[in-house]
Amino acid sequence: TKTLKDAVAEIIPAKQEQLKKLKAEHGESKLGEIQLQHLLGGMRGLKVMLWEGSVLDSETGITFHGKSIPDSQKVLPTAADLGLNGNEILPESMLWLLLTGNVPSKEEVKNLSAELAAKGALPAHVEKIIDSFPKTLHPMTQFAAAVAALNHDSKFAAAYAKGIKKTEYWAPVLEDSIDLIAKLPAVAARIYYNVFGRGDGKQAIDSSLDLIGNYSKMIGYGDNQGMTDYLRLYIAIHGDHEGGNVSAHTAHLVGSALSDPYLSYSAALLGLAGPLHGLANQEVLGWALAMQEAVGENASDEQIKEYLWSTLKSGRVVPGYGHAVLRQPDPRFTALSKFCDTRPELRDSSIVQLVQKVSQVAPGVLKEHGKTKNPFPNVDAASGCVLYQYGLTEFTYYTVIFGISRAIGALPQLVADRYLGMPIERPKSMSMDSLEAFLKK
Numbered sequence: 001t002k003t004l005k006d007a008v009a010e011i012i013p014a015k016q017e018q019l020k021k022l023k024a025e026h027g028e029s030k031l032g033e034i035q036l037q038h039l040l041g042g043m044r045g046l047k048v049m050l051w052e053g054s055v056l057d058s059e060t061g062i063t064f065h066g067k068s069i070p071d072s073q074k075v076l077p078t079a080a081d082l083g084l085n086g087n088e089i090l091p092e093s094m095l096w097l098l099l100t101g102n103v104p105s106k107e108e109v110k111n112l113s114a115e116l117a118a119k120g121a122l123p124a125h126v127e128k129i130i131d132s133f134p135k136t137l138h139p140m141t142q143f144a145a146a147v148a149a150l151n152h153d154s155k156f157a158a159a160y161a162k163g164i165k166k167t168e169y170w171a172p173v174l175e176d177s178i179d180l181i182a183k184l185p186a187v188a189a190r191i192y193y194n195v196f197g198r199g200d201g202k203q204a205i206d207s208s209l210d211l212i213g214n215y216s217k218m219i220g221y222g223d224n225q226g227m228t229d230y231l232r233l234y235i236a237i238h239g240d241h242e243g244g245n246v247s248a249h250t251a252h253l254v255g256s257a258l259s260d261p262y263l264s265y266s267a268a269l270l271g272l273a274g275p276l277h278g279l280a281n282q283e284v285l286g287w288a289l290a291m292q293e294a295v296g297e298n299a300s301d302e303q304i305k306e307y308l309w310s311t312l313k314s315g316r317v318v319p320g321y322g323h324a325v326l327r328q329p330d331p332r333f334t335a336l337s338k339f340c341d342t343r344p345e346l347r348d349s350s351i352v353q354l355v356q357k358v359s360q361v362a363p364g365v366l367k368e369h370g371k372t373k374n375p376f377p378n379v380d381a382a383s384g385c386v387l388y389q390y391g392l393t394e395f396t397y398y399t400v401i402f403g404i405s406r407a408i409g410a411l412p413q414l415v416a417d418r419y420l421g422m423p424i425e426r427p428k429s430m431s432m433d434s435l436e437a438f439l440k441k
């Protein structure tokens with residue numbers, strides 16, 4: 001049985017060798033062509049980032065080191081594998097896979113869970129900072145600020161100040177990443193308690209539970225098996241979606257300045273807080289409830305169509321639909337829908353049923369509207385209605401749960417960035433005048 005640190009150390013030489021070979025043999029190979037429309041179009045489709053954990057295919061969706069979501073569900077240790085209640089993948093298992101490319105044993109995941117539980121308590125100064133926020137401050141702003149304040153105890157920042165060698169950066173970056181992932185549930189639960197008055201109020205950690213078993217308990221769902229399992233699945237499969245999305249890209253960019261993992265991930269959370277990215281799950285639920293209010297519980301396809309058109313005609317986007325890369329329904333949406341199908345309390349829920357009905361009607365409407373390149377549901381279309389059905393109705397909190405998840409994907413890449421010796425990121429920008437002058441040449 002290996003520790004996670006040993007497992008990472010073991011893969012580093014081969015990874016470094018692979019990079020060296022790529023550089024030596026293909027340093028000047030072309031990966032595409034940069035056109036002016038790329039510069040003006042959000043750099044869509046340009047292959048300009050290295051990202052080890054996952055690759056997103058526009059047709060088949062996400063794979064984590066080559067494993068699709070159903071593949072991962074087959075091989076990654078679940079709660080039951082650790083002797084706990086529940087059958088979904090544990091985010092700890094996904095974290096191990098993303099960091100090492102290998103499937104961990106049950107024992108390895110159990111040890112990692114225990115390590116996370118042991119490191120999960122918050123330092124007093126961070127509790128104080130969170131307690132000082134007004135209830136009216138958006139939970140995502142509170143989350144990002146608290147994560148930044150955790151850098152007070154950064155092992156990487158301390159080692160850097162002492163002059164650690166570049167080849168050794170990855171080890172304290174990994175340590176900070178594990179510490180941060182361990183503390184995210186308590187940060188998120190304290191915010192939930194302060195803003196909404198729900199949960200145990202103490203963020204008590206049970207050393208026999210997994211990361212998300214503890215989180216569920218802290219926010220008051222310890223006895224709700226359906227919710228606990230849903231949170232495990234959602235957080236595991238939502239962790240990584242290759243590198244170009246705003247949150248992952250931000251963590252990588254800020255980390256490239258050798259800002260420590262807390263600062264890098266705090267910045268990522270601020271990007272996740274935008275409505276075109278992570279905040280979409282909050283937006284979807286507000287939008288779906290407004291529709292339910294407008295058309296009643298048993299909306300017909302015709303009524304849903306009309307509602308979709310009214311959103312589009314008012315110049316807004318339909319939240320939870322479209323994607324910058326995907327051109328098919330999001331496999332994460334499919335996995336969450338399957339979860340709903342297996343549980344009567346979700347199958348019979350009017351809000352879950354409405355969201356599923358919308359997912360059948362909206363693609364036709366969006367195709368007819370003719371703007372979006374992808375008319376299909378993304379993960380955010382499904383994620384909120386399950387939380388709502390289980391009684392977590394405060395939807396300004398939903399993106400915080402996404403924020404716990406994204407750390408599992410963004411932080412492993414920071415570790416890889418450091419053991420691969422990736423440089424500070426610094427693309428070239430142009431003004432319109434300088435572009436015109438360049439294009440005239």
Ligand code: FAM
Pocket residue numbers: 245275276277278280312316317318319320321322323324325371372373374378379380
């Ligand atoms: N409803 C209406 N119009 C849409 C649309 C939607 N769901 N998705 C895209 N469009 C429009 C888009 O606004 C753009 O219009 P303009 O030409 O007027 O600017 C046009 O279609 C072409 O956009 P695209 O190339 O298909 O999409 P982008 O790559 O520019 O943007 C998204 C991708 C995800 C930002 C976009 O589809 C969107 O705004 N979706 C709704 C918000 C959402 O669900 N975001 C969450 C994405 C999720 F996966 C995540 O990050 N968690």
